Amino acid sequence: MLKEITAKSMLHHHERTFATNWDANIYRGCRHNCRYCFAQYSHKYLGGNDFFEDIYVKSNAPQILDKELSRAKWKKFPVNVCGVSDCYQPAEVEYKLMPAVIESFIRNRNPLVISTKSTLPVRDIHLIEELNKVAQVSMMTSVSTLDERKRILIEPEAAPTLERLKMLREFRKIGCQTSVLFMPVIPLISDDQENLDSIFRITKEYDLGSIEVWPLHLHGRTRGVFFAFLKKHFPELLNKYRELYTSGNVSDTYRIDLQQRVCDLREKYQLFGRYRQTPPSETDPVQLTLF
């Protein structure tokens, strides 16, 4: 179900810091259908049943953003337009809200953050380039595995991982700040050394600037959805996951081991993180952790 709704306001301040403290979500719900999606909890506030199917489209988002970004007291903080759901998800092909959103950022010379698993931003590259001349644009893509057979199971409606990284390279070429979000590293599924090394290597080869890494968290509703996914596709891992996830966070032993492997890769490729991150909590379970 796709449902147009009218937003009363768009800019939303949150305490967790990642790139910025300001979000503006163009859509609610996301058809990318990532089995580990941490944002599913957000749907209960809107009465939606299925985060992956019931998509709310804020059709007046560009107009409201224009009003809010032009207020005299607004301090031109960077705004992440993909905070809770992907602003370049499949619905954007039909609704084409992002060009008008970017135009409002251009008019107001306001920094923009886009974090996506789509290659659709290439459609708007000229607008993004124009904005980047007057206010910084930070482009990010999040990835979990270069193994396409696994990727199709884990993130079925997102773009192929390598295509996302190539897309990011195009934005790097036009001068945007770019970052790879290796999120999440999925224990026993996407944490093999070949996958970790390859994602670091490509990030370096494509000159994508920085890489953030954190392991899967399974808070709240995400836990049930992910365990159902495991039962269907990786039943042999169920018991190991029960051991690894006695809470929403992965075990300390796993986390510390991964941290060391990531440190080694940072050293090898001279690639570091850019953003200060705050840890997740059960009530605001955004998947941020700390390497």
Ligand code: SF4
């Ligand atoms: S792209 Fe992000 S918001 Fe969309 S389903 Fe995947 S993790 Fe959730």
